[in-house]
Amino acid sequence: MPDVLVRFKEITEDPTLSFAQKARALALAAENSLEYPKLDTQTAEALEERVICDMYEGHAPYKPRYVLPDYSVVLTEGSSWLELAPATTLDEAINTLMIAYHHVPSVTNMPVFLGHLDALLLPFCDDVSDEALYSKIKLFWRYLDRVLPDAFMHANIGPTDNRVARTILKVDAELKQVAPNLTFIWDPQLSSEGILALACDCIIECSKPHIANHPIHTAVFGEEGYGIASCYNALPLGGGASTLTRLNLYEVARRSKDTEDFFATVLPHYIELNCQLTEVRIKHLFETSGFFDSFLVKEGWIHKDRFAAMFGVFSMAEAVNLLQEKEGRAGRYGHDDSANALGYRISEALAAAVTARPMAHVWRNRAMLHAQAGLSDDGGCTPGLRIPYGTEPDPVTHVQALAPQHQFYPSGVSDILTLDETVRNNRAALVQLVKGALSLGCREFTANIAHNDLVRVTGYMVRLSDIKRFQQCGGSRINTTVLGAEAAETGDILHRAPRVVAHEFTSR
Numbered sequence: 001m002p003d004v005l006v007r008f009k010e011i012t013e014d015p016t017l018s019f020a021q022k023a024r025a026l027a028l029a030a031e032n033s034l035e036y037p038k039l040d041t042q043t044a045e046a047l048e049e050r051v052i053c054d055m056y057e058g059h060a061p062y063k064p065r066y067v068l069p070d071y072s073v074v075l076t077e078g079s080s081w082l083e084l085a086p087a088t089t090l091d092e093a094i095n096t097l098m099i100a101y102h103h104v105p106s107v108t109n110m111p112v113f114l115g116h117l118d119a120l121l122l123p124f125c126d127d128v129s130d131e132a133l134y135s136k137i138k139l140f141w142r143y144l145d146r147v148l149p150d151a152f153m154h155a156n157i158g159p160t161d162n163r164v165a166r167t168i169l170k171v172d173a174e175l176k177q178v179a180p181n182l183t184f185i186w187d188p189q190l191s192s193e194g195i196l197a198l199a200c201d202c203i204i205e206c207s208k209p210h211i212a213n214h215p216i217h218t219a220v221f222g223e224e225g226y227g228i229a230s231c232y233n234a235l236p237l238g239g240g241a242s243t244l245t246r247l248n249l250y251e252v253a254r255r256s257k258d259t260e261d262f263f264a265t266v267l268p269h270y271i272e273l274n275c276q277l278t279e280v281r282i283k284h285l286f287e288t289s290g291f292f293d294s295f296l297v298k299e300g301w302i303h304k305d306r307f308a309a310m311f312g313v314f315s316m317a318e319a320v321n322l323l324q325e326k327e328g329r330a331g332r333y334g335h336d337d338s339a340n341a342l343g344y345r346i347s348e349a350l351a352a353a354v355t356a357r358p359m360a361h362v363w364r365n366r367a368m369l370h371a372q373a374g375l376s377d378d379g380g381c382t383p384g385l386r387i388p389y390g391t392e393p394d395p396v397t398h399v400q401a402l403a404p405q406h407q408f409y410p411s412g413v414s415d416i417l418t419l420d421e422t423v424r425n426n427r428a429a430l431v432q433l434v435k436g437a438l439s440l441g442c443r444e445f446t447a448n449i450a451h452n453d454l455v456r457v458t459g460y461m462v463r464l465s466d467i468k469r470f471q472q473c474g475g476s477r478i479n480t481t482v483l484g485a486e487a488a489e490t491g492d493i494l495h496r497a498p499r500v501v502a503h504e505f506t507s508r
Contacts, residue, residue: 004033016474024109031058037284043273051251052274054281055107055244055312055375061281062289063105065310068227069301070238071115074100081295090124090133094140101148104296106230110148113229113240114155114180118164125164137167138175145177151460151480152230158185159214161195169198173205176454178461178478182209183228186438190214193431200430203447204423206454208461211445213438220410224306231373231459232412232444236363239306241411243281246312246372247274249319249346250381259323259342263349271353278309278367279359286361308363310411311354312372315381316343317388334387334401343385344404351408371405373414373458376483383458384414395419395433395499403440416456417447420498424449429501450498457483 011017011025036059039047046052057065075093078086082103087093097115104111125133144153157165165184172182184199191214199209210228217226217234225237235241252270256262285291292304320333320343331339347369354369374383382388385405392398395417406413423430430447437445448455453463466481476482 004029018475018477027109028058031060031062034060037061037280039280040276043276043280046270046273047277049251051248051255051270052277053246053248053312053375054277055246057107057243057281060289061243061285063107063291064240064242064285064307065107065244066112066229066233066235066241067104067106067296067302068113068229068235068237068240069100069104069115069296070225071097071100071120071301073300075120077299079295079299081299087124090121090128090136093121093124094136098140098143104301106152108150108152110150110153112152112154113227114144114153116156116185116227117168118157118160118162121164122162130163130167133163133167134170137164138171141168141171141175141177141180145175145179149179149478151178151181151462151478153179154181154183154229154231156183156185156212156228157209158183158195158199158212159187159190161192165195166198169195169202169209172208173202176206176463178454178463178466178480181231181459181461183212183444184209185212185214185217185228186434187214196434197427197431200427200434203430204427204449205452207448207452207456208454211434211438213441213443213445216406216441216443228412228444232414232446233310233370234410234412234443235308235310235368236306238301238303239308239363240302241310241368242285242307242361243278244310244312244370244372245274245278245281246314246370247271247350248315248381249313250315250322253319253322253326256323256326258326262323263345267346267349268353271350271357274311275354275357275359275367278311282309282359282361304361306363307361308411309359309367310370310372311350311367312370313350313385314372314374314378314383316346316371316385317382318380319346332391334391334398335393340401340404347385347405347408368411369409370411371409371413371415375458385409386415392418392499395501396436398499399433399437399440399442403437403442406441406443409443413443414459415444415446417445418498419447419449420500421450421452423501426501433501 007029011022075087078084087096101111106112157168212228226234227237228234252267256266296302317333320339324339333339351369354367358365359367371384434445453465460480466476467485470476470481470485
């Protein structure tokens with residue numbers, strides 16, 4: 001029996017998968033039985049050796065990795081394709097969104113962006129009582145988790161203080177669901193102290209939301225807007241990301257004789273190969289797949305010229321530490337000024353190279369640098385720019401070490417602070433830490449609270465109790481539990497060091 005048929009048989013007979021999970025696994029296996037878009041020899045070898053990586057998006061790119069529709073279009077104009085009239089009530093608006101989400105593809109075959117929900121729903125709330133709003137949002141939130149059980153699904157709220165945003169934060173803290181993921185968009189000119197404090201209270205309860213730095217993102221994306229999708233991914237609203245390819249910086253450092261060789265020869269070589277991998281995948285999506293002939297484009301939910309290419313990197317810590325060793329220096333990433341400076345230099349070189357490299361079918365004709373959150377099979381490599389788990393310094397030192405990196409990564413930086421549960425008794429300290437991090441230039445702030453059942457893995461959420469059940473029975477209704485279980489086993493995510501928020505935040 002051919003290997004592909006053996007794989008199909010394994011999937012259909014796997015007792016740990018639900019019907020829907022089998023269907024999705026079969027679809028990906030079928031796609032990966034097709035021939036990969038043609039790569040030149042050097043790019044194919046680098047991909048095979050995993051110096052560059054296609055994130056296992058599939059052999060035949062027929063949908064973008066991340067799609068960020070402007071859902072206000074379907075709410076205000078309806079949809080001819082879906083036979084939907086414009087929404088006139090809150091019930092109709094929520095129902096329209098629930099229908100729309102099932103027609104928005106992504107790498108997960110589920111929506112990764114639910115929209116700026118407070119801005120979308122507020123126009124329909126004038127005659128809705130607080131009690132009714134709470135009830136409707138709670139039912140909506142439960143629907144999302146039960147029908148679209150994927151932790152890469154992501155909603156945005158903020159930056160204004162409004163009743164829909166407050167209700168979502170209240171419901172999210174109560175239900176403590178894996179899905180949807182959530183970002184509160186913060187702006188010091190628009191966000192009240194009260195809504196920021198409420199967002200921080202929600203973090204303490206359920207390790208959500210992320211908090212995004214609206215002024216910094218707006219400077220990148222302009223008035224046409226952006227959304228935070230999946231994990232930490234800042235992308236053009238009404239578009240998204242065609243693909244995410246990434247570079248293993250540790251493997252680049254391992255192939256370098258010394259720091260000079262790294263910057264002069266090896267890093268530029270693999271940057272170019274990763275760009276070529278990106279171009280091949282995007283060319284297939286735009287010129288062969290037919291995706292951009294869909295009703296999503298024709299009705300104006302998305303625009304083909306607003307799709308970015310994400311150039312991801314990971315294992316910065318291991319790359320810096322290895323280069324330090326090759327130069328006979330003892331300092332380690334996240335703890336030593338010279339090591340941190342080397343990390344900044346690597347990011348600056350990456351940003352300069354990616355910004356200088358033109359690319360077809362890409363928003364603004366350039367890829368966007370991204371500190372990627374990692375995969376469960378990365379084998380000892382730290383995600384993105386993170387400090388290795390178990391070696392993290394106190395929260396303030398952590399933020400001060402990494403904040404200078406954020407300027408180079410316009411499509412997002414994956415980082416997580418694991419805070420000691422004593423922060424429950426010092427909630428003002430968390431607010432101060434958030435404000436300090438964002439004032440130093442962090443694009444996002446994300447925290448896990450020790451001993452919460454709901455925790456963030458790389459960017460997505462899992463419940464530790466779900467991982468335990470999965471390890472016992474091998475199945476879960478939530479698609480991302482298996483990824484969390486793999487990360488717990490191979491990626492040391494359970495060895496993150498909880499740190500006390502104990503001293504004042506001052507910039508260096």
